[in-house]
Amino acid sequence: MRKGMLVDLTNCIGCRACQVACKQWNDLPAEETHNWGSYQNPRTLSSKTWSLVEFTEIEQDGQFHWVFAKRQCMHCLHPACVSACPVGAFHQTEEGAVVYDSGRCIGCRYCMVVCPFEVPKFEWEKPLPFVRKCTLCVDRLEAGLEPACAKTCPTGAITFGERDALIAEAEARIQAHPEKYVDHIYGKDELGGTSWMYLSAIPFEKLGFPTLGSEPVTGLSEAVAVYGTPSVAVSVAALLGGLYYWFTRREKRIQAEEAARKKEEEV
Numbered sequence: 724m725r726k727g728m729l730v731d732l733t734n735c736i737g738c739r740a741c742q743v744a745c746k747q748w749n750d751l752p753a754e755e756t757h758n759w760g761s762y763q764n765p766r767t768l769s770s771k772t773w774s775l776v777e778f779t780e781i782e783q784d785g786q787f788h789w790v791f792a793k794r795q796c797m798h799c800l801h802p803a804c805v806s807a808c809p810v811g812a813f814h815q816t817e818e819g820a821v822v823y824d825s826g827r828c829i830g831c832r833y834c835m836v837v838c839p840f841e842v843p844k845f846e847w848e849k850p851l852p853f854v855r856k857c858t859l860c861v862d863r864l865e866a867g868l869e870p871a872c873a874k875t876c877p878t879g880a881i882t883f884g885e886r887d888a889l890i891a892e893a894e895a896r897i898q899a900h901p902e903k904y905v906d907h908i909y910g911k912d913e914l915g916g917t918s919w920m921y922l923s924a925i926p927f928e929k930l931g932f933p934t935l936g937s938e939p940v941t942g943l944s945e946a947v948a949v950y951g952t953p954s955v956a957v958s959v960a961a962l963l964g965g966l967y968y969w970f971t972r973r974e975k976r977i978q979a980e981e982a983a984r985k986k987e988e989e990v
Contacts, residue, residue: 724818724885724886725800725817725818725819725885725886725887725918726818726819726820726859726864726883726884726885726886726918727819727883727884727885727886727889727890727918727919727920728859728870728873728881728882728883728889728918728919728920729881729882729884729889729892729893729920729921729922730792730793730880730881730882730919730920730921730922731879731880731882731896731921731922732790732791732792732880732921732922732923732924732925732930733903733904733922733923733924734878734879734880735776735791735792735793735878735880736791736877736878736880737776737778737789737791738776738877738878739776740875740876740877741774741776741793741871741872741873741875741876741881742772742774742775742776742793742872743875744871744872744874744875745773745774745795745857745871745872746772746774747871748860748863748871749773749858751771751772751773752771753771754769754771754772763775763776763777763778768794768795768841768842768844768856769844770844770845770846770847770852770853770854770855771855773795773796773855773856773857773858774793774794774795774857774872775793775794775795776791776792776793776794777791777792777793777794777930777931778790778791779791779792779925779929779930779931781925781929783925790923790924790925790930792921792923792930792931792932793872793880793881795842795856795857795872795919796821796840796842796843796856796857796858796859796919797840797842797910797917797918797919798819798820798821798857798859798917798918798919799821799914799915799916799917799918799939800819800914800915800916800917800918800939801914801915801916801939801940801941802815802821802941803834803837803838803839803914803939803940803941804821804833804834804837804838804843805821805941806837806941807833807834807836807837808831808833808834809829809831809833810827810828810829810831811824811827812824812825812827812828812829812834812854813834816861816864818859818861818864819859819886819918820858820859820861820864820918821859822858822859822861823843823853823854823855823856823858825853825854828853828854830852832845832854834854835854837940839914839933839935839940840933842856842857843855843856844856859918860872869883870883886916886918886920889920890908890911890920893908893911893920893922894908896922897922903924904922904923904924905922905923905924905925905926905927907923907926907927908920908921908922909921909922909923909927909932912937913935913936913937914935914936914937914938914939914940915937915938915939
C-alpha cells in the first residue's frame, strides 16, 4: 500500500522538532549559517538539511502572524527525478519513497534540474560529492516504523498512514471546518499526486508553494534524459580522458626529472 504524510499547517507551531529528528536519525551535521535577522535557519533545504520548517509572516485582517510549513522531498507519485536519471540512481519503493543510490550516480544533476520542488541538493563542498534529500525514512518503513519527523511531532501536525486514508481524513477536516481551511489539499493532485500532502488556512501560493497542474512532468524529464544523456556521457568521457592524459604526462615528467637528477648526482 502506498504510504503518505498529511501536514496540517494549522497545527504546526514551528518548534522544528521534526527538523531536529530528521538530522538525528540520518546523522546529518548542523550547518554554519549567517542569516542575521532571519528566524529561519538555514534558509533553504541543503545536502545537510533534508527537512526544513519554513517561517512566513502573513498579514490577515490587519494583523501579522507567523505561519509555519515543513518542507522536504515530496516523494511524487510520478517522480521526475526517477524518469530523468540516465543511470537509475533514483528509484521508487512500493510504499512510495523515492530513494537514491549513490553507487550509480554519475553526477549529471539532471534530478536537480527537473525537480519542480527544487529538492535534490548536491554536496558541493566535498571532493567526491553526491546528491542528498529526504528518503521518507525508508529504513524505518522497512522496519515497520513511521518516519522520524511524524514520530516526534508534539502537536500532531504530521500524520503518517496510507495515502488514500489520509486524503479521506483531509477531506473530512475541510468539510467539518470550512471556515478553518482553504478548500485545497496540496499534493493530492499536483503533478499527478505526491506522497506529502498539506492542509492550510492560508492559500498555498502565499506560503511559497509552487502552483502546479495535475499533469505529471515525467514526459519532459524523460525527454531530458533521452536527448541529454549522450552529451553528458561524451562530456564525462572527455573529462576523464583529459584527466588521465594529464596525470599520465605529469607522472612521466616527474619520472624523467627524477632520473635526470640521479644521473647528475652520479656524475
